[in-house]
Amino acid sequence: MPPPVDSSVLQICGGHTLHGHVRISGAKNSALVIMAGVLLCSGDCRIRNVPLLADVERMGQVLSALGLSLSREGDILDVNAREISTSKAPYELVTQLRASFFAIGPILARLGVAQMPLPGGCAIGARPVDLHVRGLQAMGAEVQIEHGICNAYVPGNNNRLKGAKIYLDTPSVGATETLMMAATLADGETILENAAREPEVVDLANFCNSMGAKIQGAGTSTITITGVEKLHSTDYTIIPDRIETGTFLLAGAITRSELLLSPVAPEHLIPVIAKLREIGIPIVEEGKDCLRVLPAEKLKATDIDTLPHPGFPTDMQAPFMSLLTLAEGDSIINESVFENRLRHASELNRLGADIRVKGNTAFVRGVPMLSGAPVIGTDLRASAALVIAGLAAEGQTSIQGLNHLDRGYDRLDMKLQQLGAKIIRVNEVLTDAES
Numbered sequence: 001m002p003p004p005v006d007s008s009v010l011q012i013c014g015g016h017t018l019h020g021h022v023r024i025s026g027a028k029n030s031a032l033v034i035m036a037g038v039l040l041c042s043g044d045c046r047i048r049n050v051p052l053l054a055d056v057e058r059m060g061q062v063l064s065a066l067g068l069s070l071s072r073e074g075d076i077l078d079v080n081a082r083e084i085s086t087s088k089a090p091y092e093l094v095t096q097l098r099a100s101f102f103a104i105g106p107i108l109a110r111l112g113v114a115q116m117p118l119p120g121g122c123a124i125g126a127r128p129v130d131l132h133v134r135g136l137q138a139m140g141a142e143v144q145i146e147h148g149i150c151n152a153y154v155p156g157n158n159n160r161l162k163g164a165k166i167y168l169d170t171p172s173v174g175a176t177e178t179l180m181m182a183a184t185l186a187d188g189e190t191i192l193e194n195a196a197r198e199p200e201v202v203d204l205a206n207f208c209n210s211m212g213a214k215i216q217g218a219g220t221s222t223i224t225i226t227g228v229e230k231l232h233s234t235d236y237t238i239i240p241d242r243i244e245t246g247t248f249l250l251a252g253a254i255t256r257s258e259l260l261l262s263p264v265a266p267e268h269l270i271p272v273i274a275k276l277r278e279i280g281i282p283i284v285e286e287g288k289d290c291l292r293v294l295p296a297e298k299l300k301a302t303d304i305d306t307l308p309h310p311g312f313p314t315d316m317q318a319p320f321m322s323l324l325t326l327a328e329g330d331s332i333i334n335e336s337v338f339e340n341r342l343r344h345a346s347e348l349n350r351l352g353a354d355i356r357v358k359g360n361t362a363f364v365r366g367v368p369m370l371s372g373a374p375v376i377g378t379d380l381r382a383s384a385a386l387v388i389a390g391l392a393a394e395g396q397t398s399i400q401g402l403n404h405l406d407r408g409y410d411r412l413d414m415k416l417q418q419l420g421a422k423i424i425r426v427n428e429v430l431t432d433a434e435s
C-alpha cells in the first residue's frame, strides 16, 4: 500500500476583521531540541507546554525507536530515558525534520557511538551539517558520512567525549545545540565561540542545567560547558513560540484588527516588534507576557535584512513579506541566513502582489489590495505567509502544502477560526496511486 499523500487544502475567505484573544503555544524549535536533550538524562523528564505539531510527533517516534518510553497528556510530555536501546536513529523519520539530527550530540555523549541519518526540514537551502561534525571531531569523535548516514564514535577506553575549544564559522543554531548537549557529559571544559544566541539555545541550556548540567553564557556568543558524569530527572516548561507570536501579530496587522496574544515573551520579539511599529502598527505590551496589536491607519514600506539573533529572524521573513505587499511604497527584503528562502514571492504574486526577486533579495512594491487564488506553500513559513496574505485578500484563497504548515504551527487554522477568520480545512487524503 503506498503511503498516503496529504492533499488537504485550507480555504480562506479573506477581507474579514479578526478579534479576541489567542493562546500562544510552546516554541517548536525549543520543544524539538529539548526532546533530543532528554537523551542525556538517566532518569525521567517531564516537559510542559509542548506544542501539538507533526514535527513533535515525529521526534517522539525517533525517541521511541531509540528505546525511550513516552507518554503525552495535553501539553505535558513524560519521557523515560534511563535506557537507550540502540545508537541507530531511523532513516525514514530523521529525514523528515531538521532537529532530529541534533540528537547525534546526546546519543554520542551517552553511548560513545551514534548512527544518524542526514536530516530533513524546510527546503530553504543546502543546510549542511559540517559545523556539527567538525565540533564533534574536535571533541575526539571519529565521524564519517556514508550512504546518507553520519556515523560517529568515540575511540578509547571510556568512550567519553573530551572538552574542547570550538569556534563556529557561522553562529549556527543547530550546531550550537548539538555541541552544547554533547559537552554536558564530556570530560572537561568546552568553550563554544561565535555560538548562536537564539532564545531556543538559552531554553535548551536552562533545560540541561535543570538536569544538573553546568552551562554558562547561553544567550551570548561564548558558551562554557563543564562536563559532568550524569544528568538527573527534571520537570521543565518550554518558552512561548516567538515565531507563532509574530505570525499572529502579522495576522492582526494585515486584517487591521485588534488582537490580544498571551503568553508571550516580548523580549524575544524585539526586532519583529520594532519593524511592526516602524511601518505603523501599534503594538502594546501589557504586563510581562501579553501583547496587543491594534489596527493601523496606514502601512509604510520598510527594508528587512534577516540575521542571526538578535537580528531580524529568518523564520519571520516570509510572513512579514505578506504584510509589506500592502504597504505604501517600496520595500527591500534581503534573506541573509538561507540561500533559497524566497520561493513564496511567486505565490504571493498570484494573489496580486508585486514582487521581483534577484538573488537573495526581494523587491516588494506595495499594492492597494490582494485577490484570492489557489496557491501552494513550499515550506513552513512560506505556507504561513500565504495564510496571512489570504486573510487580507479579497475573495477565496486555497492553500495546498499543509504538511509544511502542520510541521510547525499548533492548530493554526483552528486558532484563526476562534478569532473570527473565515478559514476551513478541506480534507482529502489520497493514496499515491490515486494522486
Ligand SMILES: CC(=O)N[C@H]1[C@@H](OP(=O)(O)OP(=O)(O)OC[C@H]2O[C@@H](n3ccc(=O)[nH]c3=O)[C@H](O)[C@@H]2O)O[C@H](CO)[C@@H](O)[C@@H]1O
Residues within 6 Å of the ligand: 029, 032, 098, 099, 125, 126, 127, 128, 129, 130, 131, 132, 133, 170, 171, 172, 173, 174, 175, 196, 314, 315, 337, 338, 339
Ligand atoms: C529546528 C530548528 O531549530 N530550526 C531552526 C534552526 O535551523 P538550523 O539549526 O538548521 O539553522 P542554522 O542556524 O544551523 O543555519 C544557519 C546557516 O548556517 C549554515 N550552516 C549550518 C550548520 C552547518 O553545519 N553548516 C552551515 O553552513 C546553514 O546552511 C544556514 O545558512 O535555525 C534557523 C536559523 O535561525 C531557523 O530558521 C530554523 O527554524
Ligand SMILES: C=C(OP(=O)(O)O)C(=O)O
Residues within 6 Å of the ligand: 028, 097, 098, 099, 120, 121, 122, 123, 124, 315, 380, 381, 408
Ligand atoms: C526552518 C524552519 O524549521 P526547520 O529547521 O525545522 O526546517 C522553521 O521553523 O522556519
